[in-house]
Amino acid sequence: MPHIENATQLLVHKRVLKLMGNRFEISVVCDDTYRANQCIDSAIAEISRIEKLLTTFSDDSQTNQINANAGIAPVKVDEEVYQLIARSLKISELTQGAFDITYGSIDKRLWNFDQQMQALPDPATAKKAVRLINYKNVLLNEEETTVFLREKGMRIGFGGIGKGYAAERARIVLQNAGITSGIVNAAGDLVTWGTQPDGKPWTIAIADPDQCNTPFSTMDISNMAIATSGNYAKFAIIDGKKYSHTIDPKTGLPVSGIKSVSIICPNAEFADAMATPVTVMGVRVGLNLINQLQHVACIIIDDHNQLYTSNNINVKN
Helix, strand or coil: CCCCCCCCCCEEEEEEEEEECCEEEEEEECCCCCHHHHHHHHHHHHHHHHHHHHHHCCCHHHHHHHHHHCCCCECCCCCCHHHHHHHHHHHHHHHCCCCCCCHCCHHHHHCCCCCCCCCCHCCCCCCCHCCCCCCHEEEEEECCCCCEECCCCCCCCCCEEEEEEHHHHHHHHHHHHHCCCCCEEEEEEEECCCCCCCCCEEEEEEEEEEEEEEEEEEEECCCCCCEECCCCCEEEEEECEEECCCCCCCCCEECCCCEEEEEEEHHHHHHHHHHHHHHCCCHHHHHHHHCCCCCCCEEECCCCCCCEEEECCCCEE
Protein backbone atom coordinates (compact mmCIF):
# COMPACT_ATOMS: atom_id res chain seq x y z
CA MET A 1 0.00 0.00 0.00
CA PRO A 2 1.47 3.42 -0.87
CA HIS A 3 1.72 5.77 2.13
CA ILE A 4 -0.76 8.65 1.83
CA GLU A 5 0.24 11.85 3.61
CA ASN A 6 -2.35 13.25 5.98
CA ALA A 7 -3.76 16.34 4.28
CA THR A 8 -5.17 17.89 7.43
CA GLN A 9 -3.88 21.32 8.24
CA LEU A 10 -2.29 22.70 11.39
CA LEU A 11 -4.30 25.64 12.69
CA VAL A 12 -4.29 27.84 15.77
CA HIS A 13 -7.40 27.14 17.86
CA LYS A 14 -8.09 29.92 20.34
CA ARG A 15 -10.45 30.52 23.24
CA VAL A 16 -10.87 33.67 25.34
CA LEU A 17 -12.60 33.65 28.71
CA LYS A 18 -12.55 35.22 32.16
CA LEU A 19 -10.76 33.23 34.86
CA MET A 20 -9.23 34.35 38.18
CA GLY A 21 -10.88 37.72 37.54
CA ASN A 22 -8.75 38.21 34.42
CA ARG A 23 -8.91 37.73 30.67
CA PHE A 24 -7.29 34.43 29.72
CA GLU A 25 -6.57 33.52 26.10
CA ILE A 26 -5.58 29.92 25.36
CA SER A 27 -4.22 29.08 21.89
CA VAL A 28 -3.18 25.63 20.70
CA VAL A 29 -1.76 24.49 17.36
CA CYS A 30 -3.56 21.33 16.25
CA ASP A 31 -4.88 19.65 13.08
CA ASP A 32 -8.09 18.46 14.77
CA THR A 33 -10.66 21.00 16.05
CA TYR A 34 -12.41 18.51 18.34
CA ARG A 35 -9.15 17.45 19.98
CA ALA A 36 -7.96 21.05 20.27
CA ASN A 37 -11.15 21.98 22.14
CA GLN A 38 -10.84 18.99 24.46
CA CYS A 39 -7.30 20.03 25.34
CA ILE A 40 -8.35 23.66 25.91
CA ASP A 41 -11.15 22.37 28.20
CA SER A 42 -8.60 20.51 30.33
CA ALA A 43 -6.38 23.62 30.56
CA ILE A 44 -9.39 25.68 31.69
CA ALA A 45 -10.27 23.03 34.30
CA GLU A 46 -6.71 23.27 35.67
CA ILE A 47 -6.83 27.08 35.90
CA SER A 48 -10.24 26.90 37.65
CA ARG A 49 -8.83 24.35 40.13
CA ILE A 50 -5.94 26.70 40.97
CA GLU A 51 -8.33 29.64 41.32
CA LYS A 52 -10.34 27.72 43.96
CA LEU A 53 -7.16 26.98 45.91
CA LEU A 54 -5.76 30.50 45.85
CA THR A 55 -8.74 32.88 45.77
CA THR A 56 -9.38 35.26 48.66
CA PHE A 57 -13.02 35.66 47.56
CA SER A 58 -14.12 32.30 48.91
CA ASP A 59 -14.17 31.48 52.64
CA ASP A 60 -13.16 27.86 52.13
CA SER A 61 -10.05 28.50 50.02
CA GLN A 62 -6.76 27.47 51.59
CA THR A 63 -5.55 31.08 51.30
CA ASN A 64 -8.45 32.32 53.42
CA GLN A 65 -8.00 29.52 55.97
CA ILE A 66 -4.38 30.66 56.42
CA ASN A 67 -5.52 34.29 56.76
CA ALA A 68 -8.34 33.47 59.20
CA ASN A 69 -5.83 31.74 61.48
CA ALA A 70 -3.23 34.53 61.43
CA GLY A 71 -1.72 34.88 64.90
CA ILE A 72 -3.75 31.89 66.09
CA ALA A 73 -2.56 28.59 64.63
CA PRO A 74 -0.68 26.99 61.72
CA VAL A 75 -2.89 25.71 58.88
CA LYS A 76 -2.22 22.46 57.01
CA VAL A 77 -2.32 23.02 53.25
CA ASP A 78 -1.87 21.00 50.06
CA GLU A 79 1.74 20.37 49.05
CA GLU A 80 1.12 22.49 45.95
CA VAL A 81 0.02 25.56 47.96
CA TYR A 82 2.87 25.02 50.43
CA GLN A 83 5.46 24.94 47.61
CA LEU A 84 3.99 28.03 45.92
CA ILE A 85 4.28 29.94 49.22
CA ALA A 86 7.84 28.63 49.73
CA ARG A 87 8.81 29.84 46.22
CA SER A 88 7.12 33.20 46.93
CA LEU A 89 9.21 33.66 50.07
CA LYS A 90 12.40 32.90 48.09
CA ILE A 91 11.45 35.66 45.61
CA SER A 92 10.87 38.00 48.58
CA GLU A 93 14.41 37.28 49.74
CA LEU A 94 15.80 37.73 46.24
CA THR A 95 14.07 41.11 45.87
CA GLN A 96 14.74 42.21 49.48
CA GLY A 97 11.02 42.39 50.21
CA ALA A 98 9.96 44.29 47.07
CA PHE A 99 7.84 41.21 46.29
CA ASP A 100 5.76 40.13 49.27
CA ILE A 101 2.65 37.92 49.36
CA THR A 102 1.68 39.41 52.74
CA TYR A 103 0.69 42.62 50.92
CA GLY A 104 -2.88 41.33 51.47
CA SER A 105 -2.68 42.98 54.93
CA ILE A 106 -2.80 46.45 53.39
CA ASP A 107 -5.84 48.61 54.01
CA LYS A 108 -7.42 49.15 50.58
CA ARG A 109 -9.22 52.32 51.75
CA LEU A 110 -5.96 54.26 51.57
CA TRP A 111 -5.58 53.96 47.81
CA ASN A 112 -8.37 53.76 45.29
CA PHE A 113 -6.24 54.60 42.23
CA ASP A 114 -8.94 56.23 40.21
CA GLN A 115 -8.76 59.64 38.62
CA GLN A 116 -10.51 61.15 41.66
CA MET A 117 -7.58 60.43 43.95
CA GLN A 118 -6.31 63.91 44.83
CA ALA A 119 -3.58 63.33 47.40
CA LEU A 120 -1.25 60.67 48.70
CA PRO A 121 -1.89 59.42 52.22
CA ASP A 122 0.54 61.00 54.66
CA PRO A 123 3.69 58.91 55.22
CA ALA A 124 2.83 58.03 58.83
CA THR A 125 -0.60 56.66 57.86
CA ALA A 126 0.91 54.77 54.94
CA LYS A 127 3.65 53.28 57.11
CA LYS A 128 1.08 52.15 59.66
CA ALA A 129 -0.96 50.50 56.91
CA VAL A 130 1.98 48.34 55.86
CA ARG A 131 3.21 47.36 59.31
CA LEU A 132 1.78 43.83 58.87
CA ILE A 133 3.51 43.34 55.50
CA ASN A 134 6.53 41.20 56.27
CA TYR A 135 7.24 37.94 54.47
CA LYS A 136 9.58 36.96 57.34
CA ASN A 137 6.48 36.47 59.50
CA VAL A 138 5.23 33.64 57.27
CA LEU A 139 6.38 30.51 59.09
CA LEU A 140 6.52 27.24 57.15
CA ASN A 141 6.75 23.74 58.56
CA GLU A 142 7.90 21.40 55.81
CA GLU A 143 7.24 18.16 57.69
CA GLU A 144 3.67 19.11 58.54
CA THR A 145 3.10 21.21 55.34
CA THR A 146 1.66 23.97 57.52
CA VAL A 147 1.69 27.74 57.07
CA PHE A 148 1.45 30.15 60.00
CA LEU A 149 1.14 33.93 59.83
CA ARG A 150 2.81 35.17 63.00
CA GLU A 151 0.78 38.36 63.53
CA LYS A 152 -2.97 38.72 63.92
CA GLY A 153 -4.44 40.66 61.01
CA MET A 154 -1.80 39.47 58.52
CA ARG A 155 -3.11 38.33 55.16
CA ILE A 156 -1.47 36.68 52.18
CA GLY A 157 -2.62 36.98 48.59
CA PHE A 158 -1.33 35.62 45.29
CA GLY A 159 -2.12 38.60 43.05
CA GLY A 160 1.55 38.97 42.14
CA ILE A 161 2.27 35.34 41.21
CA GLY A 162 -1.02 33.42 40.85
CA LYS A 163 -1.75 34.22 37.19
CA GLY A 164 1.76 33.22 36.17
CA TYR A 165 1.50 29.99 38.16
CA ALA A 166 -1.85 29.18 36.52
CA ALA A 167 -0.45 29.90 33.02
CA GLU A 168 2.51 27.62 33.74
CA ARG A 169 0.26 24.80 35.00
CA ALA A 170 -2.06 25.16 31.97
CA ARG A 171 0.98 24.87 29.67
CA ILE A 172 2.05 21.64 31.39
CA VAL A 173 -1.48 20.18 31.08
CA LEU A 174 -1.54 21.03 27.35
CA GLN A 175 1.94 19.63 26.72
CA ASN A 176 1.04 16.43 28.59
CA ALA A 177 -2.01 16.15 26.32
CA GLY A 178 0.31 16.18 23.30
CA ILE A 179 -0.02 19.83 22.25
CA THR A 180 3.46 20.66 20.92
CA SER A 181 2.81 24.38 20.23
CA GLY A 182 0.67 26.96 21.95
CA ILE A 183 0.27 30.08 24.06
CA VAL A 184 -1.40 30.64 27.40
CA ASN A 185 -1.96 34.35 27.94
CA ALA A 186 -3.16 35.29 31.42
CA ALA A 187 -4.00 39.00 31.08
CA GLY A 188 -0.60 39.80 29.62
CA ASP A 189 1.39 37.22 31.58
CA LEU A 190 2.01 34.67 28.90
CA VAL A 191 3.94 31.52 28.17
CA THR A 192 4.65 30.08 24.72
CA TRP A 193 6.06 26.81 23.43
CA GLY A 194 6.71 25.33 19.99
CA THR A 195 6.17 27.37 16.84
CA GLN A 196 3.40 28.89 14.75
CA PRO A 197 1.70 26.55 12.19
CA ASP A 198 4.10 27.83 9.49
CA GLY A 199 7.11 26.86 11.62
CA LYS A 200 8.04 30.45 12.49
CA PRO A 201 8.68 31.37 16.14
CA TRP A 202 5.95 33.07 18.14
CA THR A 203 6.61 36.80 18.34
CA ILE A 204 5.28 39.29 20.84
CA ALA A 205 4.61 42.98 20.58
CA ILE A 206 5.55 45.08 23.62
CA ALA A 207 2.95 47.82 24.11
CA ASP A 208 3.79 51.49 24.06
CA PRO A 209 2.78 52.55 27.58
CA ASP A 210 1.26 55.81 26.29
CA GLN A 211 -0.90 54.02 23.72
CA CYS A 212 -1.34 50.53 25.05
CA ASN A 213 -2.81 49.27 21.75
CA THR A 214 0.30 50.36 19.86
CA PRO A 215 3.41 48.19 20.01
CA PHE A 216 6.78 49.91 20.12
CA SER A 217 8.78 46.74 19.50
CA THR A 218 8.50 43.05 18.77
CA MET A 219 10.59 40.08 19.77
CA ASP A 220 10.72 36.32 19.22
CA ILE A 221 9.43 34.55 22.26
CA SER A 222 9.04 30.86 21.45
CA ASN A 223 9.57 28.57 24.46
CA MET A 224 9.65 31.58 26.77
CA ALA A 225 7.36 33.46 29.13
CA ILE A 226 6.85 37.19 29.43
CA ALA A 227 5.04 39.27 32.05
CA THR A 228 4.49 43.02 32.00
CA SER A 229 3.66 45.27 34.92
CA GLY A 230 2.64 48.77 33.87
CA ASN A 231 1.04 51.90 35.27
CA TYR A 232 -0.88 52.64 32.07
CA ALA A 233 -3.97 50.75 33.24
CA LYS A 234 -4.33 52.00 36.83
CA PHE A 235 -2.74 55.16 38.14
CA ALA A 236 -3.40 58.48 39.79
CA ILE A 237 -2.03 61.91 38.89
CA ILE A 238 -1.33 64.01 41.98
CA ASP A 239 0.23 67.47 41.67
CA GLY A 240 1.14 66.69 38.07
CA LYS A 241 3.04 63.50 38.95
CA LYS A 242 1.89 60.07 37.83
CA TYR A 243 1.75 57.34 40.50
CA SER A 244 1.46 53.67 39.68
CA HIS A 245 -1.08 51.38 41.39
CA THR A 246 1.98 49.41 42.59
CA ILE A 247 2.64 50.02 46.28
CA ASP A 248 6.11 49.84 47.80
CA PRO A 249 5.62 47.33 50.65
CA LYS A 250 8.19 49.13 52.81
CA THR A 251 6.71 52.64 52.69
CA GLY A 252 3.07 51.93 51.83
CA LEU A 253 3.25 54.63 49.15
CA PRO A 254 2.77 54.16 45.40
CA VAL A 255 5.88 53.96 43.26
CA SER A 256 6.69 56.44 40.50
CA GLY A 257 9.35 56.73 37.82
CA ILE A 258 8.61 53.61 35.77
CA LYS A 259 5.83 53.18 33.19
CA SER A 260 6.29 49.50 32.49
CA VAL A 261 8.50 46.52 33.23
CA SER A 262 8.54 43.38 31.08
CA ILE A 263 10.31 40.27 32.35
CA ILE A 264 11.25 37.52 29.89
CA CYS A 265 12.35 34.10 31.17
CA PRO A 266 11.48 30.40 30.67
CA ASN A 267 8.87 30.30 33.47
CA ALA A 268 5.61 32.30 33.57
CA GLU A 269 5.31 32.16 37.35
CA PHE A 270 8.77 33.66 37.86
CA ALA A 271 8.19 36.30 35.15
CA ASP A 272 4.90 37.32 36.79
CA ALA A 273 6.47 37.50 40.25
CA MET A 274 9.48 39.59 39.14
CA ALA A 275 7.67 42.31 37.14
CA THR A 276 6.24 44.16 40.16
CA PRO A 277 9.37 44.16 42.37
CA VAL A 278 11.50 45.57 39.56
CA THR A 279 8.93 48.40 39.31
CA VAL A 280 9.30 48.98 43.07
CA MET A 281 13.11 48.79 43.01
CA GLY A 282 13.50 51.32 40.20
CA VAL A 283 15.54 51.22 37.00
CA ARG A 284 19.10 51.00 38.35
CA VAL A 285 18.55 48.54 41.22
CA GLY A 286 16.02 46.50 39.21
CA LEU A 287 18.32 46.07 36.21
CA ASN A 288 21.25 45.29 38.48
CA LEU A 289 19.26 42.42 40.03
CA ILE A 290 18.06 41.04 36.67
CA ASN A 291 21.60 41.16 35.26
CA GLN A 292 22.71 38.84 38.07
CA LEU A 293 20.09 36.19 37.21
CA GLN A 294 20.59 33.53 34.55
CA HIS A 295 18.06 33.16 31.73
CA VAL A 296 16.11 36.24 32.83
CA ALA A 297 15.83 39.41 30.73
CA CYS A 298 14.09 42.70 31.34
CA ILE A 299 12.77 45.72 29.42
CA ILE A 300 11.95 48.89 31.38
CA ILE A 301 10.32 52.08 30.12
CA ASP A 302 10.59 55.02 32.50
CA ASP A 303 8.24 57.98 32.90
CA HIS A 304 10.24 59.89 30.27
CA ASN A 305 9.81 57.09 27.69
CA GLN A 306 13.46 56.13 28.04
CA LEU A 307 13.99 52.44 27.21
CA TYR A 308 16.33 50.34 29.38
CA THR A 309 17.16 46.68 28.85
CA SER A 310 19.12 44.05 30.71
CA ASN A 311 22.48 43.04 29.25
CA ASN A 312 21.24 39.89 27.51
CA ILE A 313 18.41 41.24 25.35
CA ASN A 314 17.99 42.36 21.79
CA VAL A 315 14.91 44.49 21.09
CA LYS A 316 13.83 45.04 17.49
CA ASN A 317 12.24 48.46 16.99
